[in-house]
Amino acid sequence: MKTELDVVIIGGGPIGIACGLEAKKNGLNYLILEKGPIVNSLFNYPSNMQFFSSSEKLEIDEIPFISKEAKPKRDEALEYYRRIVTSNKLNINLFEKVENVQKNKDLFTIVSEKGSYTSKHVIVATGFYDLPNLLNVPGEKLEKVVHYYDNPHYYSGQKVAVIGASNSAIDAALECWRKGAEVTLIIRGTEVGQRVKYWVRPDIINRIEEGSIKAFFNTTVKEIKKDSILLSTNKKDVVLANDFVLALTGYKPNFKFLEMLGVRTSNDEKKLPEYNPDTMETNVKGLYLAGVICGGMETHKWFIENSRIHAKMIIKNIVSNSILL
Known part of the structure; x- marks a missing residue:
C-alpha cells in the first residue's frame, strides 16, 4: 500500500x-x-x-x-x-x-x-x-555549438564565438581569452549587459576597447557552418572563421x-x-x-x-x- x-x-x-x-x-x-x-x-x-x-x-x-x-x-x-x-x-x-x-x-x-x-x-x-533560449538558425545543431559552458581549457588556441551579453557569456569570453582562445563576442544590443557583475563589467569593456576581445554589437547570427559563422550587423553581413560557438543566450x-x-x-x-x-x-x-x-x-x-x-x-x-x- x-x-x-x-x-x-x-x-x-x-x-x-x-x-x-x-x-x-x-x-x-x-x-x-x-x-x-x-x-x-x-x-x-x-x-x-x-x-x-x-x-x-x-x-x-x-x-x-x-x-x-x-x-x-x-x-x-x-x-x-x-x-x-x-x-x-x-x-x-x-x-x-x-x-x-x-x-x-x-x-x-x-x-x-x-x-x-x-x-x-x-x-x-x-x-x-x-x-536554453535557442538561436533557431541553420547549423545550431552542429557539435561545435554548445548552450552550456564549463571550462575554458577546452577552447585554448581555438576561434571561439560567444553569443550573449549577460554574466554567463561575459564570464566565458574572459576566461576563454585568458586561456589562449581567439574570442569574438556577439551581442544583439548596443552594449554589455548592465546586470553583469560589477567587478567583471569594466574588465570586459577594457578588453574590448584594447582589441584583445573583438565585439560585434547590434548583431545576430544568421547561420553556423562547420568552419565559420555568418553574422548580420546593422551595416552588412560578416563571415567569421570559427571553431566553436558558445550560445549563452539565457x-x-x-x-x-x-x-x-x-x-x-x-x-x-x-x-x-x-x-x-x-x-x-x-x-x-x-x-x-x-x-x-x-x-x-x-x-x-x-x-x-x-x-x-x-x-x-x-x-x-x-x-x-x-x-x-
Whole structure:
C-alpha cells in the first residue's frame, strides 16, 4: 500500500532543499524529487563560476555558509548544500525525473521515471536552467555549438564565438581569452549587459576597447557552418572563421511542465505564472511555486537570496490549512 505524503517537492536545488528543511521541522511527511545530483542546476554551472551574492545571502535556514572569499564559488556552494542535505538527513530521491503530475479531487499523483507517489500538496522548485533560449538558425545543431559552458581549457588556441551579453557569456569570453582562445563576442544590443557583475563589467569593456576581445554589437547570427559563422550587423553581413560557438543566450522555465500541471501564465512575453504572493499557491489548489520559476521569462527577478523566504511561506500555509481541516 502506498504512503500518502503531505508534500512532494519537485526540484532539489537550494530552494527545494529549503522547502524540505521547513517541511521536516514542521513534522510533515515529505519527499524531494531531483532529476540529477544534489543542486543539479548549480552542478551544471561553469566550474570557475563565482556568485554575485555573498555567502550569507546564499544561506538557507540560517545555516552558516563559510567561504574563502566574500563571494563564494560554485564548488563551495555544492559542498554547502550537499552537507545540509546529508547532515539533516533530508528525504530526497536523486536522479529521479518527474514525468507527470495529475490531480484527482484533493490528491496529486506524481509519476517519475522510477515510481509514483500520492501527495496532498506539491511544490514546484525546478528553476529555469534546463532549457536554453535557442538561436533557431541553420547549423545550431552542429557539435561545435554548445548552450552550456564549463571550462575554458577546452577552447585554448581555438576561434571561439560567444553569443550573449549577460554574466554567463561575459564570464566565458574572459576566461576563454585568458586561456589562449581567439574570442569574438556577439551581442544583439548596443552594449554589455548592465546586470553583469560589477567587478567583471569594466574588465570586459577594457578588453574590448584594447582589441584583445573583438565585439560585434547590434548583431545576430544568421547561420553556423562547420568552419565559420555568418553574422548580420546593422551595416552588412560578416563571415567569421570559427571553431566553436558558445550560445549563452539565457535559459527559461519548462512552461510545458507548468501547463501540464494546470498553472496559468500571463499571455504576454513575460509568461508570468499565476500564484498568490502571500502563500505562493497557484491557481491549482494545493500546488505551489518556489524560487526562480516564479518569474517566468523574467529569470533575473528571483534568485536564491530573495526567494529563500518562499519555503517558510509555503509550509506555513500548508500547516495552517491542515489545522483548519
